Amino acid sequence: MAYDVTVEIPYESLDPLTIGSCDDPSMVYRDTISVRIPQKNLWAYIKPNEPMPIRDVTAAAASALERPFSGPKFSQLIGPDKSLAIIIDNQFRPTPASKLLPAILDAVEKHGVKKACVICANGKVFPMSEKDTEMKVGRENLERMQRMGIPFYQNDDPRNPDKYVFIGKSSRGTPVWLNRHVAEADVTLSCGQAQANHWGYGGGGKLILPGVVSDETIESNHGAFVLSPETTYGSMAGPMRSDIDEVATMCGLTCTLNSVLDTKGAPAFINFGTHPEAHREAINVFNRVYAYRRPMGGPADIAICGVFAPTDHLFFHTGWGCMSADMVLKDGGDMIYCSPSPGVKTHLGDFPGLALFDLMKPYMPPSQANIERLHRDIYNRQVQMWAGCIWAPIYEVMSRKNLTIVTLEENLGMAKDIGMTAVTELQPAFDAALAKHGPDAKVVILPFARYQMPTDAIRMPAAKPFSLAAE
Incomplete structure (x- = not known):
């Protein structure tokens, strides 16, 4: 197979020292992860045009x-x-x-x-x-x-x-x-x-x-x-x-x-x-x-997502982009989510990279029957939604898309126990997805998936006249 393009994907987590959570320098990740993609399959590589940061x-x-x-x-x-x-x-x-x-x-x-x-x-x-x-x-x-x-x-x-x-x-x-x-x-x-x-x-x-x-x-x-x-x-x-x-x-x-x-x-x-x-x-x-025009000719067969500082030490935070990538990926498509998720140490104990995702384990594998059971449990207050508001929407996406997390080796055991697919290398994960979807597969790259969504998804409330008294 001819690979014409090498794409660098953000593969970062915030240095926990900057939030006072950890004194272990080995927990610092500021890196990229690369993948080779045939030019004909690279449907869209969506990058924002960011302004200069404020100096003072x-x-x-x-x-x-x-x-x-x-x-x-x-x-x-x-x-x-x-x-x-x-x-x-x-x-x-x-x-x-x-x-x-x-x-x-x-x-x-x-x-x-x-x-x-x-x-x-x-x-x-x-x-x-x-x-x-x-x-x-x-x-x-x-x-x-x-x-x-x-x-x-x-x-x-x-x-x-x-x-x-x-x-x-x-x-x-x-x-x-x-x-x-x-x-x-x-x-x-x-x-x-x-x-x-x-x-x-x-x-x-x-x-x-x-x-x-x-x-x-x-x-x-x-x-x-x-x-x-x-x-x-x-x-x-x-x-x-x-x-x-x-x-x-x-x-x-x-x-x-x-x-x-x-x-x-x-x-x-x-x-x-x-x-x-x-x-x-x-x-x-x-x-x-950060919003982008939805590329013509979609949806994609494969979406590759990156993560970026800050606060990217837990998949609980990085994984939000699963819901944005869902908007441009077909049902049955493959979502490859690159997130080192090194975990975080706190004064109350250590949290692994997939912390709180073990709460979805009773409902695995994702299926319509299990989704119905989850909804019943939410209604009956058997699921706390302060955490469920993160994992439950990702679980729902997983019921329609094939999610693979590219992460650190230390997270593989917990992923397997939960029933999530996790690997340590991006290229083999992409090659397997491309082989599944065929030579004409469309690939979208969302390097900052947690920030990015199509412009036609934006729905703001109707404007109303400003009145301080009303507030």
């Missing part, structure tokens, strides 16, 4: 706070008579909180805010350790917060009713209990990353739900909507993301400071403004860079 993130954040996309300046929202809750995302999200917080703290100090707090949007993820917190928030910021009397909290006990205030029910029936520290604030600011994901998009209101709400609220939203056919990549109008934004409005999310990060984790865009308008504009910016 703190200065850009300060500028954004006083030049809002929508609504008042941050300085007009805060003051001595207004309490403030600043919500940041957790250790498994790459938003550079340590570089955003100085701009916010400057404004808090300048405008005499007497009562403020910073809270981590853990959702149901285990809380950050002291080291994680220092890496995420920044030692200088923590010391400054202490001097200013600004406490740091985490949403670390979502099953404790004493820590939450009942807000009401969303129009879709989600009961909402909000963390007391947020509920008691006059002004709430979220600092997150705007990006595509299998729920629609991340950031914005998502720092409220699942970030700082109770277990019951998270499970109600995730269990009801994550497996809806309308909950997909690019769908801001789907039921899950729409419910999230409605709940965030109910909870009084005043404004958002949004970052669009490039595929190396560097901020390329920052904006600020009222919820939900500013976040949706950040999503528009993200889409202009």
Whole structure:
């Protein structure tokens, strides 16, 4: 067979040292993996045209706070008579909180805010350790917060009713209990990353739900909507993301400071403004860079996906791109997902690269009958959807596509035990898929699959006139 093209696929994971999770240099992977493909079979190789990263993130954040996309300046929202809750995302999200917080703290100090707090949007993820917190928030910021009397909290006990205030029910029936520290604030600011994901998009209101709400609220939203056919990549109008934004409005999310990060984790865009308008504009910016026109003549027979820093140490995070690649791969096609997934060490123990995917083992192999059983178990609350919101959609894709994970050898045993196909070499996996689909097979390369989706998948809510009172 004549191979005319050699393609380099990102095969990376974030250096865990940068999130304070691990001191083992052997856990660092910044690499590529290559595959040789016949030119006639290379249907599409889709790469984004990324902008230059922002040089001074703190200065850009300060500028954004006083030049809002929508609504008042941050300085007009805060003051001595207004309490403030600043919500940041957790250790498994790459938003550079340590570089955003100085701009916010400057404004808090300048405008005499007497009562403020910073809270981590853990959702149901285990809380950050002291080291994680220092890496995420920044030692200088923590010391400054202490001097200013600004406490740091985490949403670390979502099953404790004493820590939450009942807000009401969303129009879709989600009961909402909000963390007391947020509920008691006059002004709430979220600092997150705007990006595509299998729920629609991340950031914005998502720092409220699942970030700082109770277990019951998270499970109600995730269990009801994550497996809806309308909950997909690019769908801001789907039921899950729409419910999230409605709940965030109910909870009084005043404004958002949004970052669009490039595929190396560097901020390329920052904006600020009222919820939900500013976040949706950040999503528009993200889409202009990472969404792509669906290639003509599809769908593909084979999709090869790469993974990239940041937070690519677990397939639980890297595997989101299975749902985006699904959009351009035929049923019965082969999805080859290149993810080293070296695992991560935390203060609560070690997590292997396929952590939490063992939860799908009782439903293997993927089949219609097992999918029906899974839906029943979700309805009966026998499956926790804070984790199921990741593995269950991938499981559903696996019921229609042939998924092969190219990964580290240490993950092969767990993959076999679960019933997932995993190998250590890309070229033999591709050769086998090409032999299966024949000499005219169409191959698509999605090097940054977790960010990428077709433009015709984008569905945004209808625009509405801006009104601060409505928020």
